[in-house]
Amino acid sequence: DMKVTQMPRYLIKRMGENVLLECGQDMSHETMYWYRQDPGLGLQLIYISYDVDSNSEGDIPKGYRVSRKKREHFSLILDSAKTNQTSVYFCASRPPGQGNSDYTFGSGTRLLVI
Amino acid sequence: GQGVEQPDNLMSVEGTFARVNCTYSTSGFNGLSWYQQREGHAPVFLSYVVLDGLKDSGHFSTFLSRSNGYSYLLLTELQIKDSASYLCAVSMPNYNVLYFGSGTKLTVEP
Numbered sequence: 001d002m003k004v005t006q007m008p009r010y011l012i013k014r015m016g017e018n019v020l021l022e023c024g025q026d027m028s029h030e031t032m033y034w035y036r037q038d039p040g041l042g043l044q045l046i047y048i049s050y051d052v053d054s055n056s057e058g059d060i061p062k063g064y065r066v067s068r069k070k071r072e073h074f075s076l077i078l079d080s081a082k083t084n085q086t087s088v089y090f091c092a093s094r095p096p097g098q099g100n101s102d103y104t105f106g107s108g109t110r111l112l113v114i
Numbered sequence: 115g116q117g118v119e120q121p122d123n124l125m126s127v128e129g130t131f132a133r134v135n136c137t138y139s140t141s142g143f144n145g146l147s148w149y150q151q152r153e154g155h156a157p158v159f160l161s162y163v164v165l166d167g168l169k170d171s172g173h174f175s176t177f178l179s180r181s182n183g184y185s186y187l188l189l190t191e192l193q194i195k196d197s198a199s200y201l202c203a204v205s206m207p208n209y210n211v212l213y214f215g216s217g218t219k220l221t222v223e224p
Binding site: 041043048058102 | 118
């Protein structure tokens with residue numbers, strides 16, 4: 001069964017702390033994404049990864065960075081978390097092929113920054 | 115991004131149908147995707163349309179009109195368990211990046 005796994009599921013951090021959100025996939029997909037979802041705004045793209053060490057900013061990259069050292073792992077890092085980064089973060093991967101838009105999403109990480 | 119708009123809420127009755135509308139303002143996209151998202155869960159892929167017209171997939175059908183910047187997801191023979199949010203997203207040529215609308219919350223009443 002194809003899976004995208006996110007850890008942790010829930011996280012509470014204080015303002016200024018560093019945050020690491022982890023994402024793994026078992027499908028050897030090259031392309032992975034990080035989104036955040038907020039009420040009324042829908043899913044917003046933070047970063048894209050095309051493969052190992054090949055990453056690109058999405059629409060809202062400020063305050064975030066990513067790391068992809070292995071194809072199956074894609075991490076999102078918040079250096080010095082801010083309260084406006086409280087959100088639900090989703091990782092997704094996509095099968096290869098030009099016409100493929102059937103992303104597989106992880107279960108999400110619910111981050112609260114206080 | 116890409117001006118994807120959806121109504122916030124939609125209500126319908128069990129056994130009937132519901133049409134979830136989506137408008138977008140971008141051009142030059144690959145296609146349009148629909149996802150279902152239950153409360154507290156991840157979005158799940160439903161359908162991807164590229165060509166204009168109606169694509170019938172049984173319980174879910176999708177319609178696309180590129181010239182009008184419009185799509186809809188049609189759910190027939192509604193069940194209570196179809197209550198969920200439905201997300202519309204345009205797929206752009208750059209690595210099939212999806213730009214999502216904010217979703218329509220469908221409530222199916224008995």
